[in-house]
Amino acid sequence: MMHAIMPICGFRDPHCWPNSCNLNLYEDGGMSVGWHSDDESLFQGKLVDxxxxSLxxxxxxxxELRANWPEEAESTQPKSVMLSDGDMMTMEGMTQKHFQHRVPKEGHVDGPRINLTWRWTVRHTPRCPCRGRR
Structure with missing residues (x-):
């Protein structure tokens, strides 16, 4: 799958491809993920771009996406986008530091959705065999 997806995203050299992938299954609109940031220390999203x-x-x-600390003039309403079958989305820069995101419950959705989320693990644990590579 990465051989098909990564060149479309501008990553032609496999050595530059993400080194981790998370897969989530939402069986129907009753399944969701609450407000969060992908700010785990192994990705360093609060410290660097x-x-x-996401497929x-x-x-x-x-x-949905919302600011952690909206300015006075900014709306506190989350921004939303509908993601359909085959849609790619990216979150870049310091998004994980300044924003939270979620997939809310939607009662009218009957079918399943799979989400593949590729990332670059940059801070490995001391015993990780990948530590020191790259």
């Missing part, structure tokens, strides 16, 4: 590549497969679902 990072890129997250949606299956049922169309809403994806």
């Amino acid at each position: 990072i890129r997250i590549l 949606s497969l299956g049922a169309r679902r809403k994806f």
Whole structure:
């Protein structure tokens, strides 16, 4: 799958491809993930610019994003986008430091959705065999 997806995202050299992938299954609109940031220390998203590549497969679902500390003039309403089968989305830069995102419950969605999220692990644990590579 990465051989098909990564060149479309601008990554032709496999040595530059993400080194981790998370897969989530949402069986229907009753399944969701609450407000969060992908700010785990192994990705370093609160300290440096990072890129997250997300592929949606299956049922169309809403994806929402909101600022952690909105300025007075900014709306506190989350921004939303509908992600359909085959849609790619990226979160880049310091998004994980300054924003949270979620996939809310949607009662009218009957079909399943699979989400593949590729990232670059940059801070390995001391015993990780990948530590020191790259």
